[in-house]
Every structure is written in structure tokens, then in C-alpha cells.
Amino acid sequence: MNEVTLLAASAVPVGKIQSRPEAPDQILEHELLSEVVRQSLAQANVSKTEVGAMIFAEPHIYTKQKYFATFMAGYLGMKCEGAVMEILGNGMTGGLVFDRAVDEVRLGRTEVALALGVNLETAVPATEHMNYTMRATGDVDFQAPAGFTPISWYAMDAVRYMHETGATREQISSVAVKNRKHAMLNPLAQFRKPMTIEDVLASKPIVHPLSLLDVPPRSDGAVCLVLASRRVAEQSGQPYVVLRGRGSYHEGVHQIADAPADMIAFDAARRAGKALYDDAGLTPDQIDIAEVYAPCTIVEILVAEALGLLEKGKGAEQTEAGETTLGGRIPINTSGGCQSRGHPARLTPLYNALELYQQLTSQAGPRQVDGARIGLMCCELGNYNAALTHVLETA
Amino acid sequence: MIEHVIPMTGNRPYPPRTSGFTKTFWDGIAEGRFQTTTCTDCQKTTFPPKPICPACMGANVEWKEISGRGTIYSYTIIHAAPSIFAHETPYAVGIVDTPERLRIGARLLIPQERLQVSMPVAVGRMEYEDGPFFGFVEAEGHGTK
Ligand SMILES: [Zn+2]
Numbered sequence: 001m002n003e004v005t006l007l008a009a010s011a012v013p014v015g016k017i018q019s020r021p022e023a024p025d026q027i028l029e030h031e032l033l034s035e036v037v038r039q040s041l042a043q044a045n046v047s048k049t050e051v052g053a054m055i056f057a058e059p060h061i062y063t064k065q066k067y068f069a070t071f072m073a074g075y076l077g078m079k080c081e082g083a084v085m086e087i088l089g090n091g092m093t094g095g096l097v098f099d100r101a102v103d104e105v106r107l108g109r110t111e112v113a114l115a116l117g118v119n120l121e122t123a124v125p126a127t128e129h130m131n132y133t134m135r136a137t138g139d140v141d142f143q144a145p146a147g148f149t150p151i152s153w154y155a156m157d158a159v160r161y162m163h164e165t166g167a168t169r170e171q172i173s174s175v176a177v178k179n180r181k182h183a184m185l186n187p188l189a190q191f192r193k194p195m196t197i198e199d200v201l202a203s204k205p206i207v208h209p210l211s212l213l214d215v216p217p218r219s220d221g222a223v224c225l226v227l228a229s230r231r232v233a234e235q236s237g238q239p240y241v242v243l244r245g246r247g248s249y250h251e252g253v254h255q256i257a258d259a260p261a262d263m264i265a266f267d268a269a270r271r272a273g274k275a276l277y278d279d280a281g282l283t284p285d286q287i288d289i290a291e292v293y294a295p296c297t298i299v300e301i302l303v304a305e306a307l308g309l310l311e312k313g314k315g316a317e318q319t320e321a322g323e324t325t326l327g328g329r330i331p332i333n334t335s336g337g338c339q340s341r342g343h344p345a346r347l348t349p350l351y352n353a354l355e356l357y358q359q360l361t362s363q364a365g366p367r368q369v370d371g372a373r374i375g376l377m378c379c380e381l382g383n384y385n386a387a388l389t390h391v392l393e394t395a
Numbered sequence: 396m397i398e399h400v401i402p403m404t405g406n407r408p409y410p411p412r413t414s415g416f417t418k419t420f421w422d423g424i425a426e427g428r429f430q431t432t433t434c435t436d437c438q439k440t441t442f443p444p445k446p447i448c449p450a451c452m453g454a455n456v457e458w459k460e461i462s463g464r465g466t467i468y469s470y471t472i473i474h475a476a477p478s479i480f481a482h483e484t485p486y487a488v489g490i491v492d493t494p495e496r497l498r499i500g501a502r503l504l505i506p507q508e509r510l511q512v513s514m515p516v517a518v519g520r521m522e523y524e525d526g527p528f529f530g531f532v533e534a535e536g537h538g539t540k
Contacts, residue, residue, distance in 0.1 A: 155471035
């Protein structure tokens with residue numbers, strides 16, 4: 001098995017990019033992504049002829065160009081010995097893209113693989129988008145007819161967590177305030193104005209007890225990561241990070257088990273975390289920073305607890321106390337997280353990898369975590385029914 | 396037995412499909428029986444009903460009427476809904492654990508201010524104009540002491 005490095009990471013700022021259908025000047029998916037690919041290859045100091053695999057996040061159904069991966073291979077004139085393909089895995093899509101691109105290098109099929117994609121959805125109203133996404137987060141015959149929405153499951157995590165631990169709404173929502181502080185320092189973030197806990201609590205209710213600023217915004221994005229062999233990375237003369245370990249687990253559940261179980265233990269994240277720590281020979285206290293896929297405030301708390309970064313049942317309290325804030329014991333989501341960096345859903349794990357790349361190569365500017373050498377990322381699907389973890393380390 | 400009937404306005408926003416297999420379940424809802432499948436080999440009861448046993452992967456399953464009683468494990472109130480459900484907002488959904496050791500996700504037809512974790516509930520038939528669906532109501536006698 002070959003060692004794999006993350007040699008470059010480029011992206012457009014997360015925000016509203018998708019054109020309305022009637023707009024005379026349309027943003028085209030391939031034009032948007034091509035420029036990001038160009039930038040990432042320049043940053044990596046590798047030529048396009050060295051790229052031997054391209055793994056794409058499957059664009060949303062709204063994207064006009066179909067068979068996007070092979071179209072892009074033609075548009076960019078990329079000749080590849082390895083895979084050129086699209087991946088779809090709900091919220092885990094970007095993580096699976098990263099994982100598959102890593103494998104192309106690890107297995108020696110190529111020395112340079114791209115993990116990339118576009119996510120364009122914001123011109124479609126949320127209420128319309130949900131008619132489609134509700135079918136991805138529940139049984140379409142036995143649950144969808146009741147009106148469950150994707151984030152309604154996370155809201156039920158919050159109600160249960162408050163019931164079991166006595167955590168307050170303010171403590172849970174402190175995640176959003178912390179993430180906004182981080183986003184204010186991130187030029188790629190969607191929301192960068194100051195925000196207080198009062199703002200979060202006063203925002204309109206979405207899914208009780210979560211309100212607008214606890215839940216993810218609608219976001220577009222485009223991102224390209226360059227995965228390379230250690231040899232190519234060393235020759236490039238550019239900064240890079242090394243993949244040190246990985247873990248994954250699917251608990252064989254879609255949203256809820258068919259029998260009573262501890263839903264808020266996020267067992268898939270716990271097991272994927274344990275697999276990661278075993279693979280990397282690390283313990284949770286050795287992690288310097290973490291970028292976790294957490295669409296809602298409560299999710300960040302629960303996944304951090306499951307990964308052993310926060311204490312079980314105390315995560316909300318510890319977040320409010322600043323342990324996960326920049327300068328705290330274990331900074332989490334220094335990018336600004338889904339609430340403020342933004343949540344281009346199919347790319348979020350790739351944007352998370354980009355944040356780790358910037359932090360671990362000391363390119364994070366004013367939000368740089370001093371001495372950060374080991375960074376963990378974790379993504380999921382459903383109600384954390386499956387989790388995929390990676391740990392990256394400074395070269 | 397489904398003892399509670401809740402009149403609903405209009406058609407089901409997102410009607411379920413019926414197969415040759417699930418017809419037994421949906422016919423039962425219409426006729427007042429809340430049923431699912433149990434494996435006759437390993438005795439595992441599962442929900443939603445399945446033509447195979449997810450525990451032992453056998454195919455010997457039989458329909459069984461279940462109590463339709465349970466308690467709320469968790470719940471939420473949906474204010475921002477898909478457009479097809481917008482006219483029903485705000486509405487509550489939840490996770491109900493039953494004495495048969497089943498976990499069921501469903502609409503909760505309970506006033507928002509009364510909702511609480513561990514509340515006893517009972518299954519009810521939501522009577523839409525185009526057909527039925529199931530949900531849970533507050534169990535009778537709960538909260539009267
Ligand atoms: Zn069985």
C-alpha cells in the first residue's frame with residue numbers, strides 16, 4: 001500500500017451561486033469547477049498529465065449536465081488510467097469521494113487523483129428541495145407520509161439529549177455562536193457577520209427545539225482536492241499533509257432501528273472513531289483539531305462525544321465553556337461548520353478536508369490553531385447511521 | 396385494535412404505495428387492525444413489516460396484530476415542512492417504543508404543549524379523504540391524575 005498525501009485544496013467561497021432558471025447569464029457547473037481544478041493543480045505544482053483518476057461528488061438532480069464525471073474528463077482533456085466516476089452517499093458523499101480518490105493512490109493505480117465536485121441547489125426553494133430530500137431520510141412508504149424532514153431526526157436527538165442530560169437549549173445553540181466566530185475568520189465561509197446567542201434563540205423555529213441559526217443554511221460550492229503519492233508530494237516542493245488513518249461503520253439502520261436503542265450514542269461514529277484510532281495508533285487526546293459533519297448544532301455535540309473528543313453527556317456544557325472554540329482545548333469546526341461556513345451538502349466533507357489541509361500546513365491565517373499537527377474529520381449519513389473518519393497529519 | 400380515528404383535511408400529502416405484501420398492513424389500518432410481521436423461526440418481530448426476517452434472513456413470517464401502545468422516545472415539532480406538507484404545519488412527529496420492543500416513527504396527533512418524552516401513546520387512524528395513514532394520540536387516562 002502506498003502512502004497518500006493531500007497536496008492541494010481549492011474551492012470557491014460557499015454561498016448562493018446557482019442561477020435562477022430565468023437569469024440571462026447562467027452559472028455553468030463545468031465552468032465553475034474547471035477554474036477550481038486549474039487552481040488546485042497550480043497549487044499542487046503538478047501537471048494535468050500526472051492526474052490519473054478523478055472522483056466526483058454526483059451533482060444534484062438540478063444540474064443540467066449529466067454523466068458529469070466523464071463530461072468533465074472530456075472538457076478538461078484528462079486521460080486517466082484510474083477511475084473517472086461519480087459517487088452518491090447522502091451526506092457522506094464528499095467523504096466517500098475523498099476515500100475513493102485516496103484508494104486510487106494507495107493501490108498504485110495512479111500517483112495523482114482528484115477528489116472534486118460542484119453542489120448547486122440554492123435557486124430551488126427549501127420547501128421544494130425538501131419534497132425530494134425527505135425521500136432520502138426515511139422509509140418512503142412508512143415514514144415519509146408522516147412528514148419527517150431530514151433535520152427533524154436531528155431535532156429529536158436534541159429533545160432526547162436535553163431529556164437525558166439536562167442540557168439547555170442555550171448550551172446546544174452555543175455551537176452556532178462558536179462556529180460563527182470561526183467563520184468570521186474564514187474567507188470561504190458563507191456567513192461572517194457577528195452573531196450572539198440571543199440571535200440564535202430569537203431566530204424563527206424550524207424543528208423544535210432548533211431554530212433557523214441552529215440548522216444548516218442552503219449553500220452552493222465547488223471544490224477540488226489533489227491526492228498524491230508521497231513521491232509526487234515531495235517533488236512538488238509544496239506543503240502537504242499525510243493520511244494517517246481511516247475508519248468506517250454502517251450500523252445497519254436507516255434513521256431509526258426497528259427496536260429501542262440509544263439513538264443519541266451515535267454508535268456508528270463511535271465505532272468509526274475507534275477503527276480510526278486503532279488504524280492510526282492514536283488516542284482522542286492526541287487530536288489537535290477536528291472538522292466534523294454536523295448539519296445542526298446538536299449533531300456537533302453528539303459526534304464529538306461519540307469520537308471521544310468531548311465527555312459523554314457533557315458536550316453541550318463543554319462547548320458553552322469554550323473547549324471547542326479557537327484557543328480552547330480541542331478546536332472543532334474552525335471553518336465555521338455547516339451553520340456558518342455553509343453546507344453544500346454533497347461537498348461538505350471535502351470542504352472539511354480543505355480546512356484540515358489549511359490548518360495542518362499553517363495556511364489558515366487568523367484562524368490558525370497554533371501547533372496543529374493532527375486533524376480528524378468525520379462525516380455521516382442519515383441520523384449518523386453511518387460514519388466515515390480520516391485523520392491527517394502534518395508532513 | 397385501532398381505537399382512535401382522527402379526521403384529516405384533504406388527501407394524504409404523500410400517500411404510501413401498496414404492494415401485494417403490504418396490502419395486508421394497509422387494509423388492516425383501514426379496518427382497525429395495527430399489524431406487523433413476526434418470524435416463525437426466530438420469533439423476531441419487526442417494523443415496518445417485511446416479507447423476510449431481518450434477524451435470521453428466513454422467509455417464514457406471519458402477520459400479527461400488535462398492541463398499538465407505546466411511549467414517546469423523542470419528538471419534534473416541524474415548522475418548516477416540504478411544500479406538500481406546508482398546510483399541515485406546525486405538526487409533531489416522534490419516535491414511539493412499543494411493549495413488543497418495536498421502534499416506530501410516526502405523526503403525533505397530540506397538542507404541542509402536552510408533548511413530552513415518555514408520554515404513553517396509542518395508535519390512531521388518520522382519516523384523509525383519499526385513504527388512511529397511522530399516527531399516535533395521547534393514551535387515554537394519561538395525565539388525568
Ligand atoms: Zn427470523
